[in-house]
Amino acid sequence: MSAVVTESPETTKPGLREGAFGNATALSCRECGHQVALGPFYACPECFGPLEISYAFPLVTREEIEAGPRNIWRYKALLPVPSDIETSPNTEPGFTRLLDAANLAAELGIAKLWVKDDSTNPTNSFKDRVVACALSAARELGSTVFACPSTGNLANAVAAAGARAGIKTVVFIPSNLEQPKQVNSAIFTENLVAVDGNYDDVNKLASEIAGEEEGWAFVNVNVRPYYAEGSKTLGYEIAEQLGWRLPDQVVIPVASGSQLTKVDKAFQELIKLGLVEDKPYRIFGAQAEGCGPVATAYKAGVDAIRPVKPDTIAKSLAIGNPADGIYVLDIARRTGGAVEEVTDEEIRAGIVLLARTEGIFTETAGGTTTAVTKKLVETGQLDPTLETVIINTGHGLKTLDSISGQVGPAATIAPSYDAFKATGL
16 A cells, blocks of 8 residues: 655546545645645645645534534544444444533632543543544455554554554554553554554554555555544544633644644634634644653744653553654744643643543543643633633553552551551541
């Protein structure tokens, strides 16, 4: 399967069925605007910039969306998927809860705070959204192998979706990945490959394989334009669950940066379609100090992202050379947001804070987002009087090692009432 376009194709890839990608019309370069036909391409033939999906949206109404299934396919008219997408086996992620986080709001001094909790997706992370769209693309392109390089959550989602779809699945992970995430992938596929190196090494290997092997659909490499569109559904759901309006502020964890850019794209699409009122909103990015190249660039006021070697407990955010980093900078600056970072200790404290205020056990990425939100308030970067949404991307049971030793029994006592009373509880 071709990964990079070497010349501009004149027509859509031969063999695609009518409507294979719904209302998508082409792949457009983010840098120069050059367009190429829909196919297994991810880099511009003119400037090697990243390609993303362009659409010719029909009239879409709130009523039509609300009548759809309670998963991401309720937004199928806005995604690169066929109109009969529900007939193909998938994990049906999405429409996760938007939790009114009054206790956390009081703790942080924010007037109104919501948590978009994606830990309740089929494999307990937001990655099920993007994988669902990538799986549809892989099917339509005739791929025979479904694959990915991953920091963990994506591996879980690809392995599960591949099993459900009955397609051969191969996932590549750093060999030092948290054990629960390895088990959560291995349970779905026998083809889990641990690579000695960090995520950037794994990603490089995946790109090499994608260029050499026919029929392989690497969800975040050669079908990345379709995959990334799945993140838009987070933005759609937030707006719909708020009663078809946009929040004032959103705080989003940053690994590759794709999730943040797609939430912004979703908000812009809803405005253009007249589904929400046009209003200002601010988008903030959250990183760990041990892997904060975008935050570093933001604070330095520069546009270039200098790659780093990750060293943080937030392994799902440990991408030292984020593909969408420069676009995260653009959006943060354009919307009046910011990109902030926190230490591993602050991440652990963020995990505990979210758990003990809202009953949500988040993974390290969610701890990062919570801790960054706290820091943004304390440093005056986030306006506490405005309605704010933070995104929890995954469940804490996947990253138990990061928090073990931080919490435990308040006391160990003899089985007697007197011993209990002595605890003072």
